[in-house]
Amino acid sequence: MSASINASELLQQHFGFSQFRPGQQQTIEHLLTGRSAAAIFPTGSGKSLCYQLPAMVLPHLTLVISPLLALMQDQLAFLHNKGIAAASIDSTQNFEQAKQVMQQVRAGQIKVLMISVERLKNERFRQFISQVPISLLVVDEAHCISEWGHNFRPDYLKLPHYCQSLNIPQVLLLTATATPAVIEDMAAKFQIAPECITTTGFYRSNLDLSVVAVSPQQRSDYLARYLDKARGQAAIVYVTQQQTAEQVAGQLQQQGHQVSAYHAGMDSDRRQQIQQQFMAGQLHCIVATIAFGMGIDKADIRHVLHYDLPKSVENYSQEIGRAGRDGNLSHCVVLANLSNRAVLENFIFGDTPEPASIRHVLDDIAQAGSQWELMDRQLSSASNIRPLPLRTLLVYLEMAGLIEAKYSYFAEVKFKLLVTEEQLINRFSGERQGFVTALLQACQKARIWWQVDFDALYQVYGSERSRALAALDYFAELGLIELQTKQMTEVYGVAQPLPALQPLLEQLSQQFADKERSEVARIDNLLGLLQTPDCVSHALASYFGDHAAPTACGHCSACRGRAVSLPEPPPLAIADDSQLSAWLAPLKQALQEQQLAYSPRLGARYLSALPSPWLTKLKASKMIGYGQQAQQPFLALEQALYKLT
Numbered sequence: 014m015s016a017s018i019n020a021s022e023l024l025q026q027h028f029g030f031s032q033f034r035p036g037q038q039q040t041i042e043h044l045l046t047g048r049s050a051a052a053i054f055p056t057g058s059g060k061s062l063c064y065q066l067p068a069m070v071l072p073h074l075t076l077v078i079s080p081l082l083a084l085m086q087d088q089l090a091f092l093h094n095k096g097i098a099a100a101s102i103d104s105t106q107n108f109e110q111a112k113q114v115m116q117q118v119r120a121g122q123i124k125v126l127m128i129s130v131e132r133l134k135n136e137r138f139r140q141f142i143s144q145v146p147i148s149l150l151v152v153d154e155a156h157c158i159s160e161w162g163h164n165f166r167p168d169y170l171k172l173p174h175y176c177q178s179l180n181i182p183q184v185l186l187l188t189a190t191a192t193p194a195v196i197e198d199m200a201a202k203f204q205i206a207p208e209c210i211t212t213t214g215f216y217r218s219n220l221d222l223s224v225v226a227v228s229p230q231q232r233s234d235y236l237a238r239y240l241d242k243a244r245g246q247a248a249i250v251y252v253t254q255q256q257t258a259e260q261v262a263g264q265l266q267q268q269g270h271q272v273s274a275y276h277a278g279m280d281s282d283r284r285q286q287i288q289q290q291f292m293a294g295q296l297h298c299i300v301a302t303i304a305f306g307m308g309i310d311k312a313d314i315r316h317v318l319h320y321d322l323p324k325s326v327e328n329y330s331q332e333i334g335r336a337g338r339d340g341n342l343s344h345c346v347v348l349a350n351l352s353n354r355a356v357l358e359n360f361i362f363g364d365t366p367e368p369a370s371i372r373h374v375l376d377d378i379a380q381a382g383s384q385w386e387l388m389d390r391q392l393s394s395a396s397n398i399r400p401l402p403l404r405t406l407l408v409y410l411e412m413a414g415l416i417e418a419k420y421s422y423f424a425e426v427k428f429k430l431l432v433t434e435e436q437l438i439n440r441f442s443g444e445r446q447g448f449v450t451a452l453l454q455a456c457q458k459a460r461i462w463w464q465v466d467f468d469a470l471y472q473v474y475g476s477e478r479s480r481a482l483a484a485l486d487y488f489a490e491l492g493l494i495e496l497q498t499k500q501m502t503e504v505y506g507v508a509q510p511l512p513a514l515q516p517l518l519e520q521l522s523q524q525f526a527d528k529e530r531s532e533v534a535r536i537d538n539l540l541g542l543l544q545t546p547d548c549v550s551h552a553l554a555s556y557f558g559d560h561a562a563p564t565a566c567g568h569c570s571a572c573r574g575r576a577v578s579l580p581e582p583p584p585l586a587i588a589d590d591s592q593l594s595a596w597l598a599p600l601k602q603a604l605q606e607q608q609l610a611y612s613p614r615l616g617a618r619y620l621s622a623l624p625s626p627w628l629t630k631l632k633a634s635k636m637i638g639y640g641q642q643a644q645q646p647f648l649a650l651e652q653a654l655y656k657l658t
């Protein structure tokens with residue numbers, strides 16, 4: 014029986030579909046003939062089926078790496094509905110629930126297991142999963158693995174390594190947005206042959222794309238008039254910041270539109286409610302930050318407007334991709350101007366760690382001996398590296414073989430007794446009673462909260478931390494105590510002997526500098542696309558390597574002869590040296606008091622109001638110079654500060 018007949022039959026039998034959607038069959042056939050594959054399909058075009066069907070035929074487990082809990086739950090519900098044994102191990106489960114899933118996986122009762130990439134950082138989980146035969150590793154949102162992708166997640170970089178060490182013979186990469194460079198990068202990391210990469214088109218004939226030059230002052234009037242004409246039709250307006258979402262939604266409400274803001278600052282119940290009202294057509298328009306849209310499947314969204322510039326071509330493509338899923342004509346409009354460009358770019362410069370900061374981390378590791386323990390927040394604050402770039406740095410160090418993640422634990426374990434000490438002890442008998450007694454004796458007792466001293470427990474009773482933690486979890490479950498765990502501590506093994514640190518420092522600084530340049534280029538690419546004199550649809554498809562799109566779509570602003578050329582706002586002069594020095598004075602003084610080193614980059618972050626752990630620590634936002642030069646291009650400002658020192 015050939016693979017294709019097999020695949021079609023399975024499709025009908027288990028999923029009740031009579032036909033594959035574009036790209037699905039090729040991808041599934043590659044997998045069924047034992048090869049690795051990649052599927053680059055637009056959102057909503059059936060990527061998941063590409064692993065769901067093979068998972069039923071492959072002899073062992075299919076392990077799916079998924080970036081979002083909500084996506085996992087949707088896919089699990091679908092699989093259960095089709096009668097496929099699937100489960101996840103995730104952060105919403107307690108110890109017992111996770112243990113039960115692990116038992117089922119070990120017994121071969123589960124065909125599909127979904128986890129987040131962070132789960133693999135846990136040495137115990139790695140030990141467990143290394144004993145389970147796995148047929149296929151699926152990486153959802155696989156562009157996260159590429160540093161040149163728009164949503165790089167450092168921990169994804171380690172997946173090829175895990176894949177090898179777990180002896181997983183086949184891989185499937187899934188993504189909706191990947192440029193040719195990103196596809197090449199991720200395919201190379203998993204040795205996927207070019208003929209096993211399937212890309213379906215990015216061109217959407219029912220999307221009318223417009224770019225309109227509108228000044229910041231005219232934007233809200235333009236939007237109000239536009240929505241007046243579109244009354245009763247579903248629309249999403251994208252903005253960059255939460256307060257803009259509130260502001261714009263408020264204005265539109267006053268003008269009688271049924272509209273709501275939507276952003277990550279709202280609580281999840283409220284967000285849920287807004288989503289439901291929008292799905293049901295009770296709300297016509299949502300003014301949202303990019304938090305809106307993941308997992309939204311409303312077929313008849315007629316308008317997607319960008320009030321602020323999208324962050325990248327990838328973001329633009331994903332966001333307009335939510336319009337017109339029903340195939341009917343829908344309009345996508347960008348209200349474009351360059352006034353915000355410096356602000357967009359500056360976010361990038363807030364993230365690059367300085368060489369001295371990287372040096373701090375390297376020295377910390379060098380002093381640790383063979384085992385390095387770190388608490389994210391403390392290290393971030395001590396080294397002045399923001400949490401996400403710090404994650405990236407740690408992964409770079411793992412890739413360079415300097416450190417290896419082992420496990421993590423809570424440094425501080427406190428509990429409050431909800432029964433008396435005797436009652437707790439008397440729940441148990443024999444050896445267990447002895448253990449519970451020793452555990453309680455080994456605590457530092459305050460009036461309400463008791464803190465466990467694991468060393469003392471080991472000294473007097475010889476029992477390990479893990480047993481004590483398991484016991485406390487159990488007490489908490491029985492309602493005997495209230496348990497509080499704090500300060501996640503990560504433990505890494507350190508390579509012995511250490512490699513030379515200076516070359517490593519130079520290599521890492523270079524890596525971060527390259528990354529910074531590629532992020533800035535992302536904004537240039539977007540501005541190039543929006544101002545293309547030719548066809549916008551064509552330029553968008555070409556960006557993603559789809560050369561099958563028509564060269565003139567006939568339904569974009571450029572094809573209508575209205576290509577825009579955005580005027581550069583007049584350059585603002587950087588403040589003069591004496592003004593800059595006056596603004597920097599309180600920062601420099603505070604740094605000196607804390608014995609922290611000043612650098613022009615830190616000064617530029619302060620004047621641009623960019624987040625930075627040291628600035629937070631020094632409460633710099635209360636100082637006179639904070640954010641005074643936020644509209645300036647960062648590099649020019651940094652240059653001016655170099656001359657100043």
Ligand SMILES: [Zn+2]
Pocket residue numbers: 547548549550551565566567568569570571572
């Ligand atoms: Zn066109």
